[in-house]
Amino acid sequence: MRTICVVGTGYVGLVTGSCLAELGNRVICLDVVAAKIERLQRGELPIYEPGLEPIVERNMDAGRLSFTTDYAEAVRDADYIFIAVNTPTVAGGEGADMQYVESAARSIGKNLVKSVVIINKSTMPVGSGHFVSGVVRKHLRNPALTVAVVSNPEFLREGSAVQDFLQPDRVVLGSEDRDAALKVGELYLSLRAPIVVTDLATAEMIKYASNAFLATKISFINEIARICDLLGADVKEVAAGMGYDKRIVRAFLDAGLGYGGSCFPKDVKALAHMADEAGLHPQLLEAVMKINHDQRHVVIDKLEGELGGEGSLRGKTIAVLGLAFKDNTDDMRDAPAIDIIHWLIGAGATVRSFDPVATEVARGLLPTEGITYCADEYAAAEGSDAVLVVTEWKQFRQLNLARLRDAMRPREAGRVLVDGRNLYDPVEMKRLGFRYHGIGRGTERRAATAQPTDEQSDAEQSDLDGATGE
Numbered sequence: 001m002r003t004i005c006v007v008g009t010g011y012v013g014l015v016t017g018s019c020l021a022e023l024g025n026r027v028i029c030l031d032v033v034a035a036k037i038e039r040l041q042r043g044e045l046p047i048y049e050p051g052l053e054p055i056v057e058r059n060m061d062a063g064r065l066s067f068t069t070d071y072a073e074a075v076r077d078a079d080y081i082f083i084a085v086n087t088p089t090v091a092g093g094e095g096a097d098m099q100y101v102e103s104a105a106r107s108i109g110k111n112l113v114k115s116v117v118i119i120n121k122s123t124m125p126v127g128s129g130h131f132v133s134g135v136v137r138k139h140l141r142n143p144a145l146t147v148a149v150v151s152n153p154e155f156l157r158e159g160s161a162v163q164d165f166l167q168p169d170r171v172v173l174g175s176e177d178r179d180a181a182l183k184v185g186e187l188y189l190s191l192r193a194p195i196v197v198t199d200l201a202t203a204e205m206i207k208y209a210s211n212a213f214l215a216t217k218i219s220f221i222n223e224i225a226r227i228c229d230l231l232g233a234d235v236k237e238v239a240a241g242m243g244y245d246k247r248i249v250r251a252f253l254d255a256g257l258g259y260g261g262s263c264f265p266k267d268v269k270a271l272a273h274m275a276d277e278a279g280l281h282p283q284l285l286e287a288v289m290k291i292n293h294d295q296r297h298v299v300i301d302k303l304e305g306e307l308g309g310e311g312s313l314r315g316k317t318i319a320v321l322g323l324a325f326k327d328n329t330d331d332m333r334d335a336p337a338i339d340i341i342h343w344l345i346g347a348g349a350t351v352r353s354f355d356p357v358a359t360e361v362a363r364g365l366l367p368t369e370g371i372t373y374c375a376d377e378y379a380a381a382e383g384s385d386a387v388l389v390v391t392e393w394k395q396f397r398q399l400n401l402a403r404l405r406d407a408m409r410p411r412e413a414g415r416v417l418v419d420g421r422n423l424y425d426p427v428e429m430k431r432l433g434f435r436y437h438g439i440g441r442g443t444e445r446r447a448a449t450a451q452p453t454d455e456q457s458d459a460e461q462s463d464l465d466g467a468t469g470e
C-alpha cells in the first residue's frame with residue numbers, strides 16, 4: 001500500500017485524494033482551511049460533486065482516507081505528495097498567482113523527513129516544476145533528502161469529476177527525472193489509460209494548450225452563432241452537421257453564454273500572458289477572450305430587443321434560471337450569471353432566480369438588493385416579464401413549459417424566454433406562445449415574422465399542454 005499526501009482539498013484535491021484511496025492507497029488530504037477539514041472529518045462534503053460522497057465515506061470507513069491541517073503529520077510517511085492548491089489569476093493582473101503553490105512547497109520542504117516525489121497537479125505556468133523544486137529544496141531541514149518533481153496536470157471536469165479521474169482520456173507525466181515520472185505512472189496503471197511521458201515544460205504546456213483549444217472551440221461556435229442569428233441558420237444543426245466530421249468532433253461546439261468557471265478564463269489568460277512575456281503577441285487567444293467576454297452580453301441585448309429597446313429593463317422583473325457556471329456543480333467562480341445579474345440589476349430590473357444547488361454559494365457574490373432566491377423554476381417565473389436561462393441544468397430541459405409560461409406576466413406579443421443554453425426547440429416554443437430567443441437559432445432574422453398573441457397561443461395550448469409533460 002502506497003502512502004500519498006494531497007495538499008489542497010478543493011475540487012481537484014478532494015477528488016484526487018478520494019479516488020487514489022479508492023484505488024487502494026493510503027491517502028491523507030491536507031488543507032489550510034480548518035473549517036473545511038473539520039467538515040470532512042465529520043464526513044460532510046464541502047463541495048457538490050456527483051458520486052463523490054460514497055467514495056469519501058467508503059474510504060474513510062476503510063481507514064484509507066483521512067484529513068488534516070497538520071503538514072508534519074501529512075508528509076511524514078508520504079511516498080508521493082500531490083500539490084492541488086488553487087492557482088487563480090493574480091489580483092489586478094493576468095498571470096497565474098503562485099503564492100499558494102509557493103506556500104505549499106515551503107511547508108512541504110520544512111516538514112519533509114524522507115525522500116519523496118512531488119506531483120504538481122495544480123495548473124501551473126511553464127517553468128513551475130523547477131520553481132517548486134527550488135522552493136522545497138531551499139526549506140529542507142535535511143539537505144540529504146532527494147526531491148523529484150513531476151508535472152501531472154489534471155483534466156477532470158466539475159460535475160463528472162469522479163468518472164473523469166477514474167476513466168481519463170490520458171495521463172500526462174512530465175519530469176526531468178524519468179524514473180520519478182514512471183513511479184507516478186504506477187499509481188494510474190490500473191486505469192488502463194494512455195500515459196504520455198514528457199519533460200516538465202511540455203507537460204505543463206499540454207494542460208494550457210488543451211484548455212486554450214477547448215476555449216477556442218467555444219468562442220468559435222459562439223461567433224458562428226452570432227452569424228447564424230443574422231443569416232437565419234440554426235447553430236445547433238450547424239454544430240451537429242460539423243460534429244460528424246472526425247477531424248472536428250461535436251464536443252464543445254455548444255453555442256451559449258461562453259466559458260466560465262475556475263479554469264478556462266484564468267488559464268487562457270495565463271497562457272496569453274506567458275506568450276506576451278516571452279515576446280509573442282497571442283492574437284488567437286486575444287480574440288478567444290474578447291468573443292467570450294462579449295458573449296455574456298448577448299442575452300441582455302436580446303432581452304432589451306424584446307422588451308422595448310435600450311433602457312427597457314428598468315422596472316421589469318426577469319426570472320433567471322440557473323446560477324452555477326455549468327450544470328452539476330455549485331461552483332460559481334467566473335459564472336456568467338454573476339455578470340448578467342449585475343447588469344440586469346444595474347439596468348433597473350428586479351431578478352427572481354433559481355438554481356438547484358448553487359444558491360448558497362451565489363448569495364455571497366450577487367447584489368444584496370434586487371434579487372429574490374426562489375424555491376423552484378415556476379416560483380422564479382411568477383409575475384416575470386421575461387425568463388432567462390443561464391445554466392444548462394438537465395431539469396430545465398424537462399420543465400412543464402406551459403406551466404412556466406402561465407406563471408409569467410401576460411404579454412400581448414407573447415411571453416419572452418431568452419435561452420442562453422439552447423435547451424428548447426424554437427418551433428415548439430413558438431407554438432407554446434413564447435417569444436423565444438436562443439443563441440444562434442436564426443431567431444434574430446425570423447423575429448420580424450409575426451408571432452401568435454397570448455390569446456391565440458392559449459387556444460392552441462389546450463392541445464399541447466399534455467405533450468410538454470412534467
Ligand SMILES: NC(=O)c1ccc[n+]([C@@H]2O[C@H](COP(=O)([O-])OP(=O)(O)OC[C@H]3O[C@@H](n4cnc5c(N)ncnc54)[C@H](O)[C@@H]3O)[C@@H](O)[C@H]2O)c1
Pocket residue numbers: 007008009010011012013030031032033036084085086087100101103104121122123124154155156157158262263
Ligand atoms: N476545478 C477544476 O475543474 C480543475 C480542473 C483541472 C485542474 N484544475 C486546477 O487544479 C488546481 C486546484 O483547483 P480547485 O478547483 O481544486 O481549487 P479550489 O480552490 O477548489 O481548492 C484549492 C484548495 O487549496 C487550499 N490551499 C490553498 N493554499 C494552501 C496551502 N498552502 N496548503 C494547503 N492547502 C492550501 C485551499 O484552501 C483550497 O481548499 C488549480 O490549479 C486549477 O487550475 C482545476
